[in-house]
Structure formats: C-alpha cells, structure tokens
Amino acid sequence: MSSKLYDLLGQIGDPRRALGKLHPLNDILLIGIFSVLSGADTWNEMEDYARAKEEFLKTFLELPHGIPSHDTFNRVFSSIDSTQFEEVFVQWVNSLAEIKPRQVISIDGKTIRGAKQHGKKSLIHMVSAWANANNMVL
Numbered sequence: 607m608s609s610k611l612y613d614l615l616g617q618i619g620d621p622r623r624a625l626g627k628l629h630p631l632n633d634i635l636l637i638g639i640f641s642v643l644s645g646a647d648t649w650n651e652m653e654d655y656a657r658a659k660e661e662f663l664k665t666f667l668e669l670p671h672g673i674p675s676h677d678t679f680n681r682v683f684s685s686i687d688s689t690q691f692e693e694v695f696v697q698w699v700n701s702l703a704e705i706k707p708r709q710v711i712s713i714d715g716k717t718i719r720g721a722k723q724h725g726k727k728s729l730i731h732m733v734s735a736w737a738n739a740n741n742m743v744l
Contacts, residue, residue: 610701611639611698612632612636612667614698615631615632615694617694618635618686618687618691619686619687619690621685621687628671629670629674630667630668630670632667633674634679634683636667637652637655637656637663637674637679638679639695640655648676649679649680649683650676652676652679653676657673660672702740703742704740709738709739709740710738711735711736712738713736714736715733
C-alpha cells in the first residue's frame with residue numbers, strides 16, 4: 607500500500623532548489639501523510655511522530671540524512687502545489703476503495719442512546735460499510 611503511495615507522490619513537482627536538498631520529497635510527503643493519519647496536527651508533531659517511528663520508517667524510506675525537521679515539513683508542505691498533492695492523494699484513496707463487481711459490502715448500523723444536544727435527548731445513528739475484499743471501512 608505505502609509503496610504505491612510513495613510512487614504516486616513522485617508525480618508531485620519538487621519546488622526546492624537542488625542545493626541544500628537533504629531529504630527526498632517522497633520521504634517528507636509520506637511521513638507527513640502517515641503522521642497526520644496518526645493524529646499529528648502541527649509540524650512539530652510530524653517530526654515527533656517520525657522520530658518515534660524512525661526504525662520502522664527506515665525499512666522502506668531512504669532517509670539519507672535522518673528525520674526531516676519540523677521546519678523542513680513546514681517549508682515543503684507550504685511550497686508544493688496543493689492541487690497536485692490533492693489529486694495524487696485522491697488517486698491513492700480511490701485505488702484503495704475500488705469496488706469490484708459482486709464484491710460483498712457488509713452494512714452495520716447502530717443507534718447511540720443517551721446522547722444529548724442542546725440539553726435534549728437526541729439519537730445518534732451511525733452506519734458503516736465494510737468492503738470485505740479491501741479490508742476497509744468505506
């Protein structure tokens with residue numbers, strides 16, 4: 607899964623100058639995506655995530671100069687073409703969620719009782735759809 611995403615990220619143009627470029631763009635972008643999916647909200651949290659998972663990340667990323675700094679995450683994500691990034695990310699997500707003909711989709715629903723909104727009881731209804739072949743919630 608991540609190798610396909612890594613390859614797709616290669617479609618994004620690298621706006622950085624060649625001089626002083628220490629980290630491959632794909633490494634920075636993939637760490638950024640993984641960290642945000644894991645709950646990171648800031649550039650510092652991206653760096654913290656990467657440092658905590660460094661041994662794991664080294665198994666499939668280049669990381670020639672170690673973990674990028676929070677400043678590097680900030681500069682790179684602030685300078686890449688956000689439209690290109692969105693297109694690549696959507697392309698990846700769509701490839702994960704591709705539904706094949708006759709694929710089994712399990713539907714489950716629940717009503718959460720006791721929830722309140724503006725002091726009044728309100729029922730919250732949750733529905734999830736599980737794509738068996740994809741092993742993911744749609």
